[in-house]
Amino acid sequence: MPHRPLRLALLGCGTVGSEVVRQLRARHDDLAARIGAPLELAGIAVRRPELRRDVDVDPTLFTTDAAGLVGREDLDIVVEVMGGVEPARSLLLTAMSRGASVVTANKALLAEDGATIYEAADIYGVDVYFEAAVAGGIPLIRPLRESLAGDTVQRILGIVNGTTNYILTRMDEEGVTFADALAEATELGYAEADPSADLDGLDAAAKAAILASLAFHTRVTIGDVHREGIAGLSAAAVSAARDMGYVVKLLAICERTARGIGVRVHPAMIPRTHPLAGVRDAYNAVFVECDAAGQLMFYGRGAGGPPTASAVLGDIVAVGRNRVRGGIGTGESAYADLDVRPIGETITRYHVNLDVADRAGVLAQVATVFARHNVSIQTVRQIGRGDDAQLAVMTHTAPDAALAATVDDLRDLDVVRAVASVLRVEGEEGA
């Protein structure tokens, strides 16, 4: 006997939402066959129903009463693509309390207060799926949640923000200024409405928190993530890295450490030969390093309407199948409850560019500061002469706290006119 149609409500109809509607319509019959029941759009919550959209929608589906829509008793799936913590959180909680499963692309909400959402799903016996929340169309959540559930993840290293990767690519390859590259990214529709979420690393930190939670079976929130954005990065630092055979990328790194886990987002230099160095423009790529599976790489479009909607539709099919067959999929797994350790305990390397006085004895003074903090120098070279003299120092690995204290003390040296740039160096051994 054919299954009754599954009723679906959409919250938000912007870049992702309108593409979800378009793809739902374009693949209606295939989706019905894959799920075992047709999907029926019951309503779309929007702010301005009169707005012209890229997709044809029956205007009677639009409502400005999102709370009324999710309060209905007859919904099977609520798809949230409006973004932001509130009212998205309250709307999803209401939807779940009425028995609907939830599909969301909202990394900000999940990284801020995923616990409330997962607990509600548990209480009401419904699904929460969120493949689109990290790295858009790239399947990454499901591999971590399901395919790798039998393995032990040691480390995740990736580029998870398309906007900043676009900016850094343009600065590195064409010498475009930061401001011009940002304007281009905005024009191309990669940047958030408020691009500071991209530039300050907030978007990447939310994604890192979600990835770390899944990989380490531990509740990690955005507040646990050490975060540095790219706003302070100079064109000079990017071009100095290029001259040395490195490229600067905004990285998200989640790793097991001696005493727990570390989760961080910051710009870093990686060797030009590293696979992540070739990830250009708004593309994302994520390495996952496991005990048994070894190194895995996930690559593709991390932003934009069509790829993100592809991830949303995949979740709709998964949730729909659970509805048709009965039962629910994987829920939150936070049993390991590992400690999120401070950035100071991270073992890493620094590359430091110093504007220095060009006279005898300067190198010795600089080297003494590194030695005082037990930071070993791998290479040091002088660039320029006289007023343009710079020392470029590459360290060996050391605790981040020791490296940071070294840089603080270097600033106090009379012979150091300025600390021109400080960048961590990643990806030299393996991924």
Ligand SMILES: NC(=O)C1=CN([C@@H]2O[C@H](COP(=O)(O)OP(=O)(O)OC[C@H]3O[C@@H](n4cnc5c(N)ncnc54)[C@H](O)[C@@H]3O)[C@@H](O)[C@H]2O)C=CC1
């Ligand atoms: N655009 C992208 O490339 C990606 C977006 N996402 C996530 O998907 C979600 C949606 O993103 P976009 O579609 O790009 O944003 P958008 O700004 O284009 O669309 C959001 C829509 O929701 C509507 N909305 C917001 N609050 C509302 C409310 N209270 N009631 C009714 N409508 C409301 C807005 O008017 C807007 O039309 C966000 O959580 C975002 O972080 C995730 C991956 C990639």
Ligand SMILES: N[C@@H](CC=O)C(=O)O
């Ligand atoms: N602004 C984000 C969109 C997707 O998450 C990005 O640039 O990656």
Ligand code: NA
């Ligand atoms: Na994804």
